Amino acid sequence: MYSRTMLKVRTLSNNLKMYGSTSSNFVNVSVNDKSGVAIVTMQREPVNSLNLELITQLKTALSDLERNKCRGMILTSASKSVFSAGLDIMEMYKPNQERVRNFWLSLQDLWMTLYGCSYPSVAAINGHSPAGGCLLSMSCEYRIMLPNFTIGLNETKLGIIAPSWFVATMKNTIGFRKAEMALTLGFLFTTEEALKVGLIDEVASSKEDAIAKADKFIGQFAKIPPQPRTISKLMLRSKDIETLRKTKEQDLQAFLQVVNDPKTQKGLELYLESLKQRKA
Template identity: 50%
Template sequence: MNFSRLLKTTSALTSRWLCSGRFQSTSAAAQKLVDVSVDSKTGVSIVSLNRKPVNSLSLELFKEFCGVMDDLESEKVRGMILKSSCDNVFSSGLDITELYPHPDEDRFHAFWLWFQETWIKLYGSSFPTVAFINGHAPAGGCVLAISCEYRIMLPYYKIGLNEAPVGIVAPDWVVNSLKSVLASRKAEQLLTSGRLLDTQEAFDIGLIDKIVNNEEEALARSEEFFSTFDNVPKLARALTKQQVRKNEISKLIKNRSNDAKLFLNHILRPETQKIIGSYFKSLKDRKK
């Protein structure tokens, strides 16, 4: 079985297995956590994260996002721009209530598998992807951004993988995503320090590709990126992209359950829960 077929088969089986359990999708009447529109001028799909106030990444958001990605794949879209509907935040990262205090193991297992599935679908998509980082993008927000092929960011925001200071160890597939964008030494420095970079710093080291001042400019720079593929056959482009990214994706596909188990064991350690609890308290204090 070739890699493209393996990717589709694994994703379909995973979605079927997860949906058969206790964690069903939110009802159609509920507010959409992910909005989709099409730019009338370019035909590009714009996917907006819409879990207010800060797009914290929950089980339900991951499931909805994966459904959107499946739809875009079936529609063979020209390209996708990923952005936020929330003010000043692209995504604040994983919903901390999925990790603390002492998460329910069944829900956490589903949550983590859908996080993996989100990464697989975004990192391995057949169509070109742009992250328009129109707000702060720490931790999981940065993961979504670096899973896209091209990153455009507004000034004065922060981005980075700040898991370590919160007591969390980034999984192997997240580390490899960062190393696919940055040199290994620079990626290691960012991961171990957990430092968040401002827009200019992120541009200077190559974490983002363009700085823009508004959404109109972001759409124009995105179109420039998408147009570079107008004369490239879609299938050849998609298979080439997946060839470049297949090692990281195949590794996770073969190790998904163990990856979830390792992360859960780490999260449940008393010292980890204590650090996350302190961080959670600091977030609550800021809101007062």
């Protein structure tokens, strides 16, 4: 059904040379030849932690789809249990300063690209989706989630403050009051709870069902002229995108200050130690 011989979007490793990365392919893109809808699959095992390479490859894939005028995009995961576990802690623990700077700037660019893309976007959430994984999901126009998973911005439970553009995205998705409670509590919603508050739009029985529902959603726009659709979308979203665009450096410096704080580094060290103990 979905062709594997596609747009230049599939060859992404060359775009990563500026960061000194390997040629690992953490993103796969397949496009339905008939509908023009693309499936973008995160495949950085085991939990799609958002490191610099994955973020950069996602940004490149989405930008290439924009240039190739795709008819719609479905974002999903190759994992059977995790959509994305969020930001890779190892990018922030004892960081190389040039790399951590590129990491945050690339994340900003990824969000602006996904949140403001002209084509219809759907998150097929086939696993847990905390923190940065929730941000990616909310940045899409429509969210379909499988049962028995969790989603939310749980930063406060980890002693971290979600950036203002994370907050704006959640507020725009579920409304001020629900976002306020969710963010301050660091709450992770179950699939059923997420549906109830409007964090997701549908529940699917399987990944295949989620993809089918996503196709159906995107299909609604087949008879809608693309330009009016895009302009209408950006009328709702452009203010927050422009706010970040104008304050990118300020946002970056705030992030670097927090990351380089000894208390933050100690907290990250304790968290990594707890992960080791769980594995043991």
